Amino acid sequence: MRLALGAALSLVTVGFSTPLLTRHPLSASAAAAAEPFRFPAVLRTGKRVGDLIPGVTSLNDALRMFPAAPRDFPGNPRAPVSFPVAKLGDVQPEPTLVYNPPDTTYALFFDDNSKLVIIEDARPPLRGLGPREIHKRYPMLKDMGHDERVIELQGEVRPCVVMMVLFDAASRKVSAIAYAFTCATGAAQSTMRDPDGRLACRAAARGA
Numbered sequence: 001m002r003l004a005l006g007a008a009l010s011l012v013t014v015g016f017s018t019p020l021l022t023r024h025p026l027s028a029s030a031a032a033a034a035e036p037f038r039f040p041a042v043l044r045t046g047k048r049v050g051d052l053i054p055g056v057t058s059l060n061d062a063l064r065m066f067p068a069a070p071r072d073f074p075g076n077p078r079a080p081v082s083f084p085v086a087k088l089g090d091v092q093p094e095p096t097l098v099y100n101p102p103d104t105t106y107a108l109f110f111d112d113n114s115k116l117v118i119i120e121d122a123r124p125p126l127r128g129l130g131p132r133e134i135h136k137r138y139p140m141l142k143d144m145g146h147d148e149r150v151i152e153l154q155g156e157v158r159p160c161v162v163m164m165v166l167f168d169a170a171s172r173k174v175s176a177i178a179y180a181f182t183c184a185t186g187a188a189q190s191t192m193r194d195p196d197g198r199l200a201c202r203a204a205a206r207g208a
Contacts, residue, residue, distance in 0.1 A: 035158075036053050036054075036055070036056060036158070037053065037054055037157065037158035037161040037179065038051040038052070038053055039051060039052040039053070039054070039119050039179060041065060041066070041101075041104070041106070042104075043066075043067070043103045043104060044103045044104065044105075045103070049065050049066060050065045052065075052108070052116060052119055053116070054116050054117060054118075054119060054160075054161055054179055054180070054181035055115055055116065055117065055160060055161075055181040055183060055185050056115065056116070057115070057116040058110075058114050058115060058116070059077060059097065059099065059110045059114045059116075060114070061116075062099060062101065062108055062110075062116065063077075063099075065101075066101035066102060066103070066104065067101075067102045067103060068102075069101075069102045073102065074100075075099065075100025075101065075102065076099065077097045077098070077099045077110075078097065078098060078099075079096065079097065079098070080095050080096075080097070080098040080109060083095050083098065083107075083109050083118055083120075084118055084120055084164050084178040084180065086118075086154065086162040086164065086180035086182055087144050087154055087162075088154055088155070088156055088162045088182065089156065089160065089162050089180070089182020089183070090182055090183060091181075091182050091183055091184055092182070093109065093111060093117035093118050093180050093181060093182065094111055094112070094117075095109035095110060095111055095117055095118055096110065096111060096112045097109070097110045097114075098110075105121055105122045105123040105124075106119065106120065106121055106122075107119075107120040107122070108120075111185055113185045113186065115181075115185035115186075116181070117180065117181045117185065118178060118179070118180045118181070119178060119179045120176065120177075120178040121176065121177050121178070122175075122176050123176075124174065124176065124177040126165070126174045126177060127173070127174050127175065127176075128173050128174060129173065129174050130167075130172050130173055130174075131151065131153070131167060131172060134153065134165055134174065138153075138155060138157065138163065138165075140155035140156065140157070141153040141154060141155035141163065141165060142154060142155055144164075146169060147169065148169055149168075149169050149170075150166055150167065150168065150169055150175075151166070151167040151168075151169050151172065152164065152165070152166055152167070153165045153167075156182075157179075159183075160181055160182050160183035161179055161180070161181060161182070162179065162180045162182050163177070163178075163179055164177065164178040164179070164180065165177050166178075
């Protein structure tokens with residue numbers, strides 16, 4: 001898993017609640033209907049601003065959820081240079097945009113349907129825990145390879161959602177976590193409404 005955040009961002013606090021389910025391939029709409037995975041989005045102040053739903057949340061949804069950023073903000077939507085790679089699941093996410101919301105440590109990746117397909121947190125609440133503690137919480141995670149720099153674990157924590165945990169090989173502590181949506185997305189899905197199209201114009205003005 002390659003980190004996509006281009007600069008050190010402020011620490012945020014996020015609470016995870018992810019019951020462990022067995023693997024069951026679903027379409028994006030079916031996955032969303034069957035208790036979709038919800039990532040609680042929290043600003044560095046501790047304020048919760050909403051839930052990010054892989055495969056459902058759109059770029060416009062995310063732009064509305066987080067504080068507005070100036071036009072020259074480096075985290076505004078742009079083409080990704082790299083992204084975490086899910087080695088499990090039926091569909092390999094192919095992000096075309098990445099967005100780093102202000103006041104967070106998130107990198108949010110969207111596909112050509114403008115749907116959220118990867119969430120990466122460079123300073124997650126689990127940061128600093130070792131493999132033993134992570135396995136106790138997420139026993140389905142499997143070793144997906146390691147080298148002298150990193151150790152990577154992956155496993156499906158919801159239908160169509162793969163959790164990726166990256167450890168620093170030297171300290172054997174969590175350094176980053178990501179979630180990938182591994183089913184097909186649909187362009188019509190959205191968690192929020194934008195009847196006047198204001199957010200689409202906002203995204204276009206930002207170069208999305």
